Amino acid sequence: MDLSELRNKIDEIDADIVRLFTARMDISAQVADFKRENNLPIYVPSRERSILQNVAEKAGPDMANYTRVLYSMIFELSRSYQQKRNTVETELYHTITQSIENTPKLFPQAPMVACQGVEGAYAQIACEKIFKSPFIMYFKNFDGVFSAIEKGLCQYGILPIENSTAGSVKKVYDLMINHSFSIVRTFRLKIDHNLLANPGAKFEEITEIYSHEQAINQCTEFLKQFPNAKITPVENTAVAASMVAQSGRTDIAALSSRSCEELYGLTCLAANIQDEGNNRTRFICISKNLEIYPGSDKTSIMMVLNHKPGALYKVLARMYVLGINVIKLESRPIPDRDFEFMFYFDLETSIYSEEFVQLMCELDDLCEEFKYLGSYTEVV
Numbered sequence: 001m002d003l004s005e006l007r008n009k010i011d012e013i014d015a016d017i018v019r020l021f022t023a024r025m026d027i028s029a030q031v032a033d034f035k036r037e038n039n040l041p042i043y044v045p046s047r048e049r050s051i052l053q054n055v056a057e058k059a060g061p062d063m064a065n066y067t068r069v070l071y072s073m074i075f076e077l078s079r080s081y082q083q084k085r086n087t088v089e090t091e092l093y094h095t096i097t098q099s100i101e102n103t104p105k106l107f108p109q110a111p112m113v114a115c116q117g118v119e120g121a122y123a124q125i126a127c128e129k130i131f132k133s134p135f136i137m138y139f140k141n142f143d144g145v146f147s148a149i150e151k152g153l154c155q156y157g158i159l160p161i162e163n164s165t166a167g168s169v170k171k172v173y174d175l176m177i178n179h180s181f182s183i184v185r186t187f188r189l190k191i192d193h194n195l196l197a198n199p200g201a202k203f204e205e206i207t208e209i210y211s212h213e214q215a216i217n218q219c220t221e222f223l224k225q226f227p228n229a230k231i232t233p234v235e236n237t238a239v240a241a242s243m244v245a246q247s248g249r250t251d252i253a254a255l256s257s258r259s260c261e262e263l264y265g266l267t268c269l270a271a272n273i274q275d276e277g278n279n280r281t282r283f284i285c286i287s288k289n290l291e292i293y294p295g296s297d298k299t300s301i302m303m304v305l306n307h308k309p310g311a312l313y314k315v316l317a318r319m320y321v322l323g324i325n326v327i328k329l330e331s332r333p334i335p336d337r338d339f340e341f342m343f344y345f346d347l348e349t350s351i352y353s354e355e356f357v358q359l360m361c362e363l364d365d366l367c368e369e370f371k372y373l374g375s376y377t378e379v380v
Contacts, residue, residue, distance in 0.1 A: 024074070025081055032082035042082050043365060048075050072310070076317040083362050090361050092372055099290045100351060107131075107185070107293055114139055114148035114157040117236030120260040124238075126189045126283040127158045130379065140235060142172055146179040149288050156184070156287050162328075163191070163281045165274065166217035173332045176302065176373075177342050183300050183374035184293065185285040193219055193255045193274045196241055196266040201250040203269045208232060210240035211255035214281075219255055222273040241266060285376075292351060292375050298327075299347045299356070300373035301363070307340065315366050319347070322355040351375045 001009070035042060052068050059067035110133040115123040118138055127134050137154055139145050145157040162168045193215055197206065208230040209223070215237050216223070223231060234240050240254035245264035253269060254260070261268050305311040319326055328346035333339075349356045356375075363370045 021074075025078065028078045028081055029085060032085045035082070036086045042079055042086065051075075072313075073317060076314065076321050080318060080321045080358075080362075083365070084358055087358060087361050090364065092363065093357065093360050095290065096292065096351070096360060096372075096375070099292045103291045103293055105294055108155070109133060110135065111155040112137065112153075114145045114154040116140070116142050116145050116159070118238045118242055120238035120241060120257060120263045121236050122189060122191060122238075122257060122281060123158045123160065123236075123283065125257065125259065126160075126187050126281075129189065130158070130185055130187050130283075130285055131156075142175055146175055146181065146286075149181055149286055150179060152288065156285055157181075159284050159286065160214070160281050161186075161284050163214055163218060163279070165276045165279050166214050168330055169214060170332065173330060173344060174335075176344070177332065177334065181286040181288065181373075182290045183284050183376050184287050184291045185376050186298070186378040187283045187285070188280045188378065188380045189283060191218070191274065191279045191281050192258065192272050193237075193279075194258055194261065194268050195222075195253050195270040195273055196256050196261050196264075197244060197253040197269050198248060198250050199265075199267050201253065201267065201269065205251055206253045206269075208252045209255060210234050210243055210252065212237050212240070215240075215255045218274045218276070218279055221275045222270070238263075282378075290374060293377065295377050296351045296375040297348065298378055299349060299351070299375040301345050301347070302371040302373060303343045303345065303363075303367040304334065304340065304369045305343060305367050311367075312343065315343075318362065318366060319359070322359055324349045324355055324359060 032042070034040070052071055055067050055071050056064040109131065111131060113127050113131060113134040114137050115121060115127055116139055117123055121138075124136060127136060137148065139148060142159060145159055148154045149157045159172050160169045161172050193211075195203075195206075195209070206226060206229055209226065210232050211219075211234065213233040216231055216233060223229075234243065237254070237256040238260055241256040241260035241264045244252055244254045245266055254266075255273070258268065258271070260266065303315065305315065316326065325348040326345060327348050328344070330344040331341045332344070334342050349359070360372070363372075
């Protein structure tokens with residue numbers, strides 16, 4: 001047979017597959033109705049294992065694994081369809097719905113906001129982009145920002161969560177596991193690092209450079225010009241600039257923002273020294289209470305999955321079936337729990353979509369435990 005004849009054969013088989021698949025889904029719907037009427041669970045692991053074993057044996061050694069994958073996806077489609085027919089509005093769904101109704105239509109203009117570092121920090125710059133006239137309180141570390149929100153000292157907090165060059169800010173992800181908060185907005189800030197020093201300093205005489213570890217990682221190529229200089233991480237890029245200014249020394253410098261040059265009376269020895277020209281840091285704006293503003297089209301959740309093969313696949317398959325785009329996936333070890341991980345998901349889906357509602361009602365069935373972190377819009 002030539003290629004066109006082979007393709008015709010495939011088209012005929014595809015027609016049979018579609019017919020049989022729709023027939024299977026019709027039966028699956030009847031199963032869902034029976035389970036609902038008799039208060040039976042949608043997911044029956046023993047039944048699925050039995051089917052997988054049976055179809056793998058029928059497929060033969062060469063096709064066994066492919067068949068298992070195919071039927072695993074069919075199971076996800078079937079469960080999703082059954083869940084949709086038997087959707088029960090969960091407590092989380094009602095909490096989200098209530099928040100959508102009660103959150104003001106306009107984003108706050110002049111709240112009290114917690115930022116890590118000192119004046120001139122990138123978190124401050126992001127804060128002033130998110131809010132029109134914020135009142136800012138500075139805290140020494142990221143934990144202080146989370147605590148300020150939980151204790152009610154500030155209404156909102158600004159935290160860096162990832163950088164386009166250096167990757168995720170792992171300290172923030174680790175703290176997210178232990179704190180109670182909601183994400184209400186995110187912002188991507190263009191980051192331009194500069195080598196700042198006291199007036200009179202010379203480029204070739206710098207023996208030590210201070211900055212935050214993320215900024216250091218974002219300027220690795222530039223720092224190769226200082227093979228003998230000591231690179232010292234500090235809490236914040238603005239803290240680094242302040243330390244240099246207070247020292248009065250001309251043999252040390254800081255990787256910091258141009259705003260810190262004027263703020264601390266420093267001079268710029270080299271500008272825009274980051275490795276990537278389009279260097280951006282994503283900041284999250286958090287609050288104590290759940291606030292969901294109009295137009296929110298991104299959602300963040302954290303999950304602890306069963307410590308079994310395929311656990312993550314099942315979650316991703318369900319999101320795929322629902323047509324929900326996963327735009328970030330991060331895993332972090334859970335303290336005091338051996339080889340267990342918290343998975344962080346950023347999802348792209350409107351809060352008004354049917355798929356979002358269905359996922360929020362299915363989260364309990366997808367994992368051991370989960371934490372809904374909020375739905376929001378991202379400002380670029």
